[in-house]
Amino acid sequence: MNSRTVQVRGDRPYPVHIEAGAVSRLVEHSRPGRRVLVVHQPGRDELVAQAVKVLESAGAQVVREQVPDAEAAKRAEVLVGLWGRLGQEGFTRDDLVVGVGGGAVTDLAGFVAASWLRGVQVVHLPTSLLGVVDAAVGGKTGINTAEGKNLVGAFHPPAAVLCDPAWLHTMPRADYVSGLAEVLKCGFVADPQILDLVEARPEEATDPVGDPELAVELVARAVQVKADVVAADLTESSLREVLNYGHTYGHAVELVEDYTWRHGDAVAVGMVFVAELAHRAGLVDQALLERHRRVLSAVGLPTTYPAGAGRWEELRAAMARDKKSRGTTLRFVALAALARPTRLVGPPEELLQAAHVAVTT
Numbered sequence: 001m002n003s004r005t006v007q008v009r010g011d012r013p014y015p016v017h018i019e020a021g022a023v024s025r026l027v028e029h030s031r032p033g034r035r036v037l038v039v040h041q042p043g044r045d046e047l048v049a050q051a052v053k054v055l056e057s058a059g060a061q062v063v064r065e066q067v068p069d070a071e072a073a074k075r076a077e078v079l080v081g082l083w084g085r086l087g088q089e090g091f092t093r094d095d096l097v098v099g100v101g102g103g104a105v106t107d108l109a110g111f112v113a114a115s116w117l118r119g120v121q122v123v124h125l126p127t128s129l130l131g132v133v134d135a136a137v138g139g140k141t142g143i144n145t146a147e148g149k150n151l152v153g154a155f156h157p158p159a160a161v162l163c164d165p166a167w168l169h170t171m172p173r174a175d176y177v178s179g180l181a182e183v184l185k186c187g188f189v190a191d192p193q194i195l196d197l198v199e200a201r202p203e204e205a206t207d208p209v210g211d212p213e214l215a216v217e218l219v220a221r222a223v224q225v226k227a228d229v230v231a232a233d234l235t236e237s238s239l240r241e242v243l244n245y246g247h248t249y250g251h252a253v254e255l256v257e258d259y260t261w262r263h264g265d266a267v268a269v270g271m272v273f274v275a276e277l278a279h280r281a282g283l284v285d286q287a288l289l290e291r292h293r294r295v296l297s298a299v300g301l302p303t304t305y306p307a308g309a310g311r312w313e314e315l316r317a318a319m320a321r322d323k324k325s326r327g328t329t330l331r332f333v334a335l336a337a338l339a340r341p342t343r344l345v346g347p348p349e350e351l352l353q354a355a356h357v358a359v360t361t
């Protein structure tokens with residue numbers, strides 16, 4: 001079956017439709033006179049044109065804003081530009097924002113929607129693997145600041161997430177593989193069948209054109225993991241932190257490398273880092289530690305960060321600003337066993353540095 005719908009439950013439930021022709025569902029969010037701001041990445045012109053056509057066919061008044069590609073979209077100047085456009089066009093509380101593109105754009109579009117008039121609806125059309133399995137789902141929105149990743153943002157669930165699996169077919173392989181890091185993260189923290197599927201056919205797992213059924217199966221499984229978690233804990237009071245597995249060190253790498261690393265690549269190294277840390281803390285056994293390296297490298301994700309050698313102080317400072325930190329205490333999501341996430345609170349500095357050395361040499 002090559003189309004799936006995952007319902008995200010909770011106070012503000014919404015569907016994630018993974019199906020051919022998903023763009024046509026935008027008609028459900030259009031009505032005569034409704035203003036719609038379509039925020040999109042460069043290179044998604046054909047899809048944007050289809051989205052505009054569907055929205056206008058039901059009477060909406062659509063304006064488009066192309067934003068810079070990738071992480072350059074998640075900057076305050078870009079956000080201010082979008083606020084200006086919404087003001088000029090007279091957007092009111094029953095109007096709509098639509099985000100079209102990868103996770104960077106849906107994070108930005110979601111935050112524009114969360115902040116405009118203190119909240120208007122947003123519908124996401126994720127076009128990257130990482131976008132559909134993670135960024136567009138769950139309502140975390142935001143931008144970066146000079147000090148770190150996603151430091152300004154809001155929880156603002158979308159009204160719907162629409163993704164045609166064929167959109168992923170044009171993704172550069174490196175970006176698709178980066179998205180697999182978040183899929184594998186879901187495997188480690190909640191659904192080991194994801195790991196089994198990828199380990200059985202690693203090459204096919206990186207090729208959504210060659211094996212579309214496997215692609216949809218992996219997407220649906222990862223979305224289900226995320227949906228279950230965010231339905232229970234939208235605002236990350238506790239459980240939701242599990243979705244941050246690998247992100248404490250991963251976000252630090254992104255910052256230190258000035259966002260030249262793909263998010264998923266940084267998270268892959270971050271998962272190896274925290275597995276090394278948890279191994280040294282007596283939580284993760286050798287086999288589970290090795291499984292991290294094996295499955296991540298099987299799909300071509302990085303498991304080492306040689307350029308980080310000698311940069312411990314910068315990384316340590318960046319990790320101190322992680323949202324899971326409390327006061328001066330670092331808190332990590334770690335595994336007590338496969339699919340049994342726990343927290344590692346205030347690990348000794350020598351263990352942190354040893355884990356850093358393990359991933360940088």
Ligand SMILES: NC(=O)c1ccc[n+]([C@@H]2O[C@H](COP(=O)([O-])OP(=O)(O)OC[C@H]3O[C@@H](n4cnc5c(N)ncnc54)[C@H](O)[C@@H]3O)[C@@H](O)[C@H]2O)c1
Nearest residue numbers: 070102103104127128130131134135140167170171175263
């Ligand atoms: N809000 C959340 O819960 C959440 C979760 C995970 C990641 N994120 C954020 O998402 C971002 C990463 O998302 P990403 O990996 O999608 O990166 P991205 O948005 O930077 O996209 C990666 C590249 O793929 C291109 N691209 C996107 N769709 C394409 C397509 N169909 N065909 C060809 N090229 C395409 C983009 O133009 C870009 O160059 C990061 O900013 C990360 O912090 C947010």
Ligand SMILES: O=C(O)C(=O)C[C@@H](O)[C@H](O)[C@H](O)COP(=O)(O)O
Nearest residue numbers: 134138140149150240243244247323
């Ligand atoms: O949805 C979540 O919760 C996550 O942590 C998912 C992560 O993959 C994602 O990168 C998220 O944007 C990280 O959030 P942050 O709160 O650490 O900035």
Ligand SMILES: [Zn+2]
Nearest residue numbers: 182247263267
């Ligand atoms: Zn992430």
